[in-house]
Amino acid sequence: MAADEMQTLAAAMNPYAKLSGGIEFMEHKRPFLLGLIGGVGAGKSTVLSFLEKHYHFHVIQTDLTARRLLEPGEAAYEKVVSLLGPGVLGPDGSIDRTAMAGMIFKDPTKRQAVNAITHPLTWKAVMEEAYACKKCPVVIETALPSKEFRDKCDEMWYLYTSEENRISRLMESRGYSLEKSMAIMESQASDEEFRALADAVIDNNHSQECTAAQVRELLHGREGIDT
Numbered sequence: 443m444a445a446d447e448m449q450t451l452a453a454a455m456n457p458y459a460k461l462s463g464g465i466e467f468m469e470h471k472r473p474f475l476l477g478l479i480g481g482v483g484a485g486k487s488t489v490l491s492f493l494e495k496h497y498h499f500h501v502i503q504t505d506l507t508a509r510r511l512l513e514p515g516e517a518a519y520e521k522v523v524s525l526l527g528p529g530v531l532g533p534d535g536s537i538d539r540t541a542m543a544g545m546i547f548k549d550p551t552k553r554q555a556v557n558a559i560t561h562p563l564t565w566k567a568v569m570e571e572a573y574a575c576k577k578c579p580v581v582i583e584t585a586l587p588s589k590e591f592r593d594k595c596d597e598m599w600y601l602y603t604s605e606e607n608r609i610s611r612l613m614e615s616r617g618y619s620l621e622k623s624m625a626i627m628e629s630q631a632s633d634e635e636f637r638a639l640a641d642a643v644i645d646n647n648h649s650q651e652c653t654a655a656q657v658r659e660l661l662h663g664r665e666g667i668d669t
Contacts, residue, residue, distance in 0.1 A: 474579040474667060475572060475594065479587040479639065480601035481630045483608030483623070485646045485653070486583050489601055492654055493581050497667055500575045504584040507571075508564045512537045517567075521559045526552065547625075569594065579667055585630055592639045599660065600640035602633070604647055 476499070480486050493499040511518040514536055522537060523530060526545055532538040546553040572580045584591070592598050603611075605627065612618040618626075637643060644656045661667050 473575065473577065474664070475596050476579065476581040477587070477591060477595035477598040478581050478583045478601060479598060479631075479636055480585065480603065480646075481608060481636070482585055482626050483612040484585075484601045484603040485611070486585075486601055488650060489644070489646070489653065489657060490581060490583055492657060497579065497661060499579050499581045500572075502568055502571055502580065502582045504564055504568055504582065504586070507567050508560055509539075511560065511563050511567065512539075517563045518560050522556060525555055525559065565591075587631060587636065587639050589639065597641045598639055600636045600643045601646050602636070602643050607647055 476493075478486055478489060490499075490501045490503070494501050508518075510516060512522060513519060519537065522542070526542060530537055530542050530545060532541070542556070546556050568582060572582060582591075582595070587598070608627065609620065609623045612623040612626075613620065642660055644653060644660075646653050
């Protein structure tokens with residue numbers, strides 16, 4: 443759903459980290475925190491699975507967190523329904539994500555209003571989950587990076603995949619049209635913007651083993667990471 447650049451975490455210098463929207467939480471001691479960024483179709487899920495299986499990372503996906511918060515009874519549900527009206531609801535009373543996307547995709551004002559509701563709540567939930575992990579490293583995946591998020595991470599990796607390969611994957615795996623794939627990609631951060639935030643770039647244009655070898659190299663000898 444979300445495709446604009448998130449206005450998310452505000453920098454936190456002392457024990458409290460303050461998110462946009464005025465929400466505060468205590469920054470506890472925690473293990474290694476990795477940010478994984480890259481555009482839609484870059485193959486981030488494959489890298490997340492590798493990190494979870496081979497290095498015992500706790501995986502957090504911001505899009506899945508955002509989806510959960512839109513469910514009935516969750517923090518964003520009532521606010522989004524109030525904003526967009528009953529037409530955004532499906533027969534079962536849940537938010538119809540396809541209907542919502544149709545409402546906000548071509549209306550920047552509504553899209554910004556929805557983002558203003560969902561983004562602070564999403565990042566609050568994401569960071570609380572990350573800081574709750576005491577005994578394993580954490581990886582947070584997002585297609586919507588920011589400097590504020592980068593500053594929260596010990597390290598940031600950018601998963602680079604060419605536009606051609608990303609479009610091919612989206613059309614094959616998700617059934618997206620070329621037009622939809624291009625529209626989503628154009629609304630996200632550019633390659634230059636991703637690279638500017640990254641400590642390391644992983645080339646995911648080749649085999650899964652090639653990508654895995656790059657991950658192993660980046661984590662080799664790192665303290666606190668099980669191998």
